[in-house]
Amino acid sequence: MTTLTPSGTTRGPAAPSDDARVLLRPLAPGHVTIDGGLWARTADVNRAAAIPEGLEQLEKAGNLRNLEIAAGRAEGEAIGPIFADSDVHKWLEAAAWEYAREPDEKLLADQLRITELLAAAQAEDGYLDSVPMLRKVPRYSDLPWSHELYCAGHLFQAAVAQVRGTGRTELLDVAVRLADHLVATFGDGEGQLREVDGHPVVEMGLVELYRETGTRAYLDLASWFVEARGTGIIEGHDKAPTYFSDRVRIREATTVEGHAVRAVYLGAGAADVAVETGDAELLAALDTQYRAMERTKQYVTGGLGSRWEGESFGDPYELPNDRAYAETCAAIGGVQWAWRMLLATGEARYADQIERMLLNGFLAGVSLSGTEYFYVNPLQLRSDAHAEEDRSPAHGRRSWFSCACCPPNIMRTVSSLTGYLATADGASLQLHQYAPGTVTAPLDGGTLRLRVETSYPDEGRVALHVEEAPDGETTLAVRVPAWADGATLAGEPVQAGTYARVTRRFAVGDTVVLDLPLAVRLTSADPRVDAVRGAVAIERGPLVYALEQPDQAEGAVVDDLRIDPAGALSDEFRADLLGGVTVVHAQGAVVPGPDAGATTPYGPATTPPPAPVRDVTLTAIPYYAWANRGPQPMRVWVPTR
Amino acid sequence: MTTLTPSGTTRGPAAPSDDARVLLRPLAPGHVTIDGGLWARTADVNRAAAIPEGLEQLEKAGNLRNLEIAAGRAEGEAIGPIFADSDVHKWLEAAAWEYAREPDEKLLADQLRITELLAAAQAEDGYLDSVPMLRKVPRYSDLPWSHELYCAGHLFQAAVAQVRGTGRTELLDVAVRLADHLVATFGDGEGQLREVDGHPVVEMGLVELYRETGTRAYLDLASWFVEARGTGIIEGHDKAPTYFSDRVRIREATTVEGHAVRAVYLGAGAADVAVETGDAELLAALDTQYRAMERTKQYVTGGLGSRWEGESFGDPYELPNDRAYAETCAAIGGVQWAWRMLLATGEARYADQIERMLLNGFLAGVSLSGTEYFYVNPLQLRSDAHAEEDRSPAHGRRSWFSCACCPPNIMRTVSSLTGYLATADGASLQLHQYAPGTVTAPLDGGTLRLRVETSYPDEGRVALHVEEAPDGETTLAVRVPAWADGATLAGEPVQAGTYARVTRRFAVGDTVVLDLPLAVRLTSADPRVDAVRGAVAIERGPLVYALEQPDQAEGAVVDDLRIDPAGALSDEFRADLLGGVTVVHAQGAVVPGPDAGATTPYGPATTPPPAPVRDVTLTAIPYYAWANRGPQPMRVWVPTR
Structure with missing residues (x-):
């Protein structure tokens, strides 16, 4: 086994193309390191415990076995939910980003072994989704529920991560065959299917695949899937469309509704389409929807989705604490959506949103050990709470779930976290999140390398030491969170809820200090x-x-x-x-x-x-x-x- | 078609046998009339509109068609939920009680026509449940979900109502064949199935059938079903037992949990078993459970079941208003359970409970027109509430539901309402609920007939005029609701939350006035x-x-x-x-x-x-x-x- 030099230093997750209409350009994960504090601890257990145990769980739960059967290497029936493959894909994505952080032979070998299995399971024409294949579900006959494109979307994301994180293209080959099959199958052309998947994610996946391969048809299909929503497709399957984000056209929607993960994944995918096609109208609609979500449907923890029933958003201001669903995956999708909106708009509020979701609603989803998870994240657990099923918080955290979407989703998010910290281009570097480590920005005038020294979020002081400086003037923009009234940058008061900027010629040895009051x-x-x-x-x-x-x-x-x-x-x-x-x-x-003797909890208000x-x-x-x-x-x- | 004189004057719903361990003996519906006010209006539209339209809905939704196919008189596939027959049975029960209130040829003809259809659909050995039959579900292979015994239970209730309400025994014959089949099939004997239905109701049905026929085996089987719960049967089908009221043995349970309708139907059925077997321990356990429900899991409206997810009870004190599920059927089951506890214990609090549930959580389930229904009964609907599906209150009321359990359940409850108003035996008459009309109690010394004159609940004065009086002293007990501080009976102060009693020799022309303060x-x-x-x-x-x-x-x-x-x-x-x-x-x-311009609903508490x-x-x-x-x-x- 040859360990390749990871190419992950060029692009991270959701890397807009050069032509994309974005204001900010992400720094790849390889340009950012985190080497201490909360996030480093989280990343360490993710690498050392969660990812290896995740692979064991995928073996144990039958996800890999399904692929072996589909590849003709084993016999039996498909096990688990219809979307079982997607957990494999998310694990592959996690492993790829993790490899980019630090190469490791076993991590690569496992990826390539599973990649080879996926290639073997893939149909002649590119179709690939083991559970529907094994259960002989006629292809795309039940797309509101079959998750065939959902699984494809996660496979695309994993393939792109594998290229960017390891430099290997085996999974990309599988993805391209599958994507070409989708391009041939879906659309308004003669003989094509006018269908959408009940669970968005293929939109994000296709755009990323377009970004990686340059194949415009993938972007076009993603755009087609976005535009096809709200035109009666799900109702045509005799299903209520709200749950599936298919009640209104996305350009006309003014808020989020239905299944929370579906809704935010769609928002993120539509934002990808909007920036790649330069569609300002679509982007504005997404901004309106995001704002409505933040103003009326989000928990203070950043949690999204207030209802267990349908794992869905509730009505505006319907935000119960005890029955908050706030699925861990919804926080992840929320981060993905906010990240894309941040790149497109450059607004600090989206970076605030990312921080709120990551440090609260998301991080609550995983134990300090990295291997025990919450599927739902309530804001209250009463003394007499009863655990009814594996998602019940009253159980405490669980090592896996019968519907295991959250654990590998957490893994890939933690593995790619450095991708969300900073953006840079031209002569500017923007810091969005704070953690101790280094940020290396290739700017027009040369490299700006900062050593970030901080105990944030325990302490509010963030010292930026210049270790390498480009020629000419550089603008350093640092986010001042909306709660940080009284913050200072280089000793000067700065406005909360904006990016504070220092523009000057930096020299090695310079230090700029951001001070965020943590009262x-x-x-x-x-x-x-x-x-x-x-x-x-x-x-x-x-x-x-x-x-x-x-x-x-x-x-x-x-x-x-x-x-x-x-x-x-x-x-x-x-x-x-x-x-x-x-x-x-x-x-x-x-x-x-x-009062134990009370007959009723109700009594005179007097x-x-x-x-x-x-x-x-x-x-x-x-x-x-x-x-x-x-x-x-x-x-x-x-x-x- | 001959119109028979209804025999419904002897027994109403849930009529304990002579040997039952009860303190109160119900007056049959035929002994009580309601001829004005809220309940008369409700009963009038139930008879004139709801019951006829209900029959049309059963035709339209395919419930009757299923039976025709099962009877070999039509061809096609079963339509609707697995428990579709139960809606037919509940309609039959409503029609029977309605006939007892006032005979009507069409009402009887429709009953007999459907009864004949059921008899034709019944298998040789007594088994009867059209949807599983047509879908070729192997008998009793999926009892947690197949509702086969649930449908049987509702059939038994309908059969008993038909005997008591019309004097006809055709449906009773069907019921007996089915019950004998169940007796042969279920139990601990060799070759018998040790299974329980995921949805209780067969317990109530079997006990009523025992009461009507005297066949002890029916009571024994009901008792067996009650005792079998909590012994791992549902878990044996790989399902979580809480939802199905199967997590703990009913004698050991200290509260209610899981699916609310299931839980209260089981409570009612177990209470039937307890009084017929003289089981004081079981009754005490049920009293404990009921009290816990009332103290920690009931809405002020009497509504039961706070969660949409699983239509279930929540944790103690988890009582959201917007997402209150409070299914109309749960209020009905609550009334049935409370009525049985009232008969067993004679405690006024159970009659208070019946009133709270009937006049609020139950009655909200049906429109003033009688033909539009709520499945769920929240205590709050916000301005921007969105209707997602047919149960959503934001839709407003609906004329039927894809899962149509509530409408015919409302019909049978309203049709038999007079059965819950009074009890009498020996030399005592107890009035539990107040409505204008007459109460005719056959007592040891002769008949006590009261004319009840009241505008309750608009006004608090209830005048009881004696129109016929028995020999000797008679005790008249009237419920003083717990909220009625300052009430008087015959001008004397009486204690709220108890039965106030007058014992004397009554004479025609006497009037006793109960005054309930309605501040x-x-x-x-x-x-x-x-x-x-x-x-x-x-x-x-x-x-x-x-x-x-x-x-x-x-x-x-x-x-x-x-x-x-x-x-x-x-x-x-x-x-x-x-x-x-x-x-x-x-x-x-x-x-x-x-504030429409706000970015978040959260801000400084200062x-x-x-x-x-x-x-x-x-x-x-x-x-x-x-x-x-x-x-x-x-x-x-x-x-x-």
Whole structure:
């Protein structure tokens, strides 16, 4: 086995073509390293534990076996959900980005072995999706549910990652054969199918494949899939279209609805199409939809999708904490969409969104060990919560799921995280997220290499040391998050919610310091968010906090805690706790629990509410770190005294 | 066609046998008439419109066609859900009770025609369930989902209703053949199946069939089905047992969980078994479970089941208003369970429960016209609510559903409503619910006939005029609802939440007046009910009220209303409105709607909440009457100023 030099240093995930209508150009993952802090810890366990265990799970759950049967190397029936192949593809993508971070023979060998299996399973004409093949589902006969294009989309993303991350083209060959088959099959031409997949993702995949191969037909097909939505295709299959993001044309939609992952994947794919085709109208529609989502349908954790039923977005302001679905995959899709909107618009709010989703709603989906997952991410778990099935948070985290979309999705996201940190072109470098490491930007005047020194998000100081500098003036733009009132850059006050810029000729040894104030803050919500009436959330910097049972005073049941919104707030770094976290202390009280003798929870409003039993200090941990000590009562929104 | 004299005057639904361990003995529907007010209006449209249209819907939806195919009189494939027969059975039950109220040739002819069809479709050995038969599902191979015993249970109930309501025994013959087949098939004996149905109801049906026929084997089988639950049967089919009420043995359960209709039907069936077998331990367990449900899992409307996902009970105190599922069928099952507990225990709280469920959570399930239904009964509908499917309240009411369990369930409940009003035996008559009409109780000393004169629930005065009196002393017990502080009986103060009693020798011409104070009251909830923090509900007598958009001041969007809990409350009878309702006026304010320019619903808690725009008078209607003017924004729990 020859270890190739990874070519991943040129492009990361979602790399717009040279002609794309974008304001920002991503720095490839290979140009960014993270070597300490929260993200490095997360990446380390992802590499050392999650990815190897993920491969074992794919063996155990039968995903790889399905491919072996399809390749004629084994006998039996397909196991698992119809979209089982997609978990393999996501794992392959994770392995490819991981290899780009640091080459490893086994990581490459596993990829190539599975790639060869996929090639062997592929039909003569390029079709490839093992479960429908084995179950003899007539091709594309049930696209609202068969996930055939969904699996293709994930395969395209994996193939592109393999090229960019390892330099190998074997999976790309499979992808091109499949994509050519799709191009021949779908469209308005004679004999072609006018169908869309019930689960978007093929749009993103096709655009990325176009970016990698230059084959315009892939972009055209992606565009066709985007435009075909909302024209009655899903209803033609006798299915309600809302769930499938097929109720209205995407240009006419003003918000998001239906299945959350489907909706945000479509948003991301449509944004890819918009920037590659230079379609300002489509981009504006997506911006409107994203804003509506952020304003009315997103949890404070960044979580998306409030309903278990249909894993879907709810009505505006319908944001229950206990039954928040907030699927981990929806946070991932939200990041993908926001990233594309950031590249297109250059607006700091999209980078704020990425940070909020990554550090809260997404990161809560994986244990500190990297190998235990949440499928759903509620903002409250009550004392008597009952676990009904493998997604139930009351179970605590699980090592895999019968529908295993989230774990490999987490893996590929963590493996490619460096791709979301910075953008650069011409004479400018933009820093969007902060983590200790290095950023190497090939600018017109030469390389700008920065050493980023920070303990963010525990501390708010981000020092940028120039280790290599280009000729001429360079603009360094750094995101000042919307919550960072009072921030300074190089000692000067800067505006929160924008990019602060320094333009000058940099020299090796220069240091520019961004200082973000991390004072603990209490957050309240628009009164239409009924679920949090009379409650506040605790935030510190980009992190949303939660009260979890083990950190509270003895006998102080989380369900019965109240916070004093006027009380003192303090923070404390606890190296010993949960891998090292900054905890927050607040003043509050315990109110009596329910009266066991009561016959009903309802009574005259004239009866005064029960007086607090005693004052207590509340201790909050970062939301992402909850449920690492078993499932415990938890709440993000704390009722006020 | 000969019209028989209905024998329905002897027994109503759920009539305990003479040996049953009950404290109260139901008066048959034929002994009670309702001839005015809310329930008479409801019964009139049920008879005149709902039942005839229901039959048309059963034709149109294919339920009857399925039976014709099964009977070899038509060709084709089964249409509709696997449990399609059960809707036919429920319609038959409704028609039977309706016939008992007032004989009608067409009503009987339709029953007999369908009964004959069922007999023709029945297999040699007694098995009968058309959809599994036509789809060639191997018998009882998929009992967690096939609903074969569920359909049998509803058939048994319909057969018993036909005997009691019309005196005809044709359906009873079908039922007995089917029941004998079940007795032979299920149990611990050699060659017998140790299986339970995923959806309880056969338990109630078998006990009623035992009561009607005296065949002990039916009671024994019902008891066996009750005891078999919680022993791993559903898990043996690789399904999670919570949803199916199969996680714990019913004697060991301390609350309700899983699918709400399943859970309460099982509770009712187990109560039937407990009273017929004299099983005090089982009854005590059911009482514990019912109390836990009432204390932690019931809406103020009486609604049961807070989750759309799995149509299930949530965790304790998980009672969202917008996503309340509160299926109409769950309210019906709740009434059935409470009625059986009332007969067994004689406790007024169970009659209070029946009233709360009937007048609110149940009655909201049907339009004033009687022919438009809600499947789910939320306590809030927001302005921008989106209708995704036929159950979505944002649609407004629907004339039928693809899963049509609710409409015929409503029909049979309304048709048999007089069966829940009174009980009597020996020298005592107990009145549990109040409606204008007559109650005729055959007591030991002769007949006590009362004329009930009342405008309840619009007014609180209930006058009981003695029209026929027995010899000797008689005890008249009348329920004083728990909310009725200050009630008087015959001018004497009586205790709310109990039965007030008068024991004396009654004479024709005597009048006893019960006076129930109906002052409007505001209700709040245990602080653990997070969904209603900072909000109150409006109640008046047994009715829960709701703010609906059409009744509010111009421009006062329901979503943005606040109530002044210290403000004046008044009521007003409006003959012109919604068939005649008492509305409630309260003082409140409008707060500004959401800021359209906001980027997020979250902000610093230090920002004061928006000040009210203006004071307004709020007008509330009875909850049951909402959505009779199209779907409109509505809320039961109103945030306080």
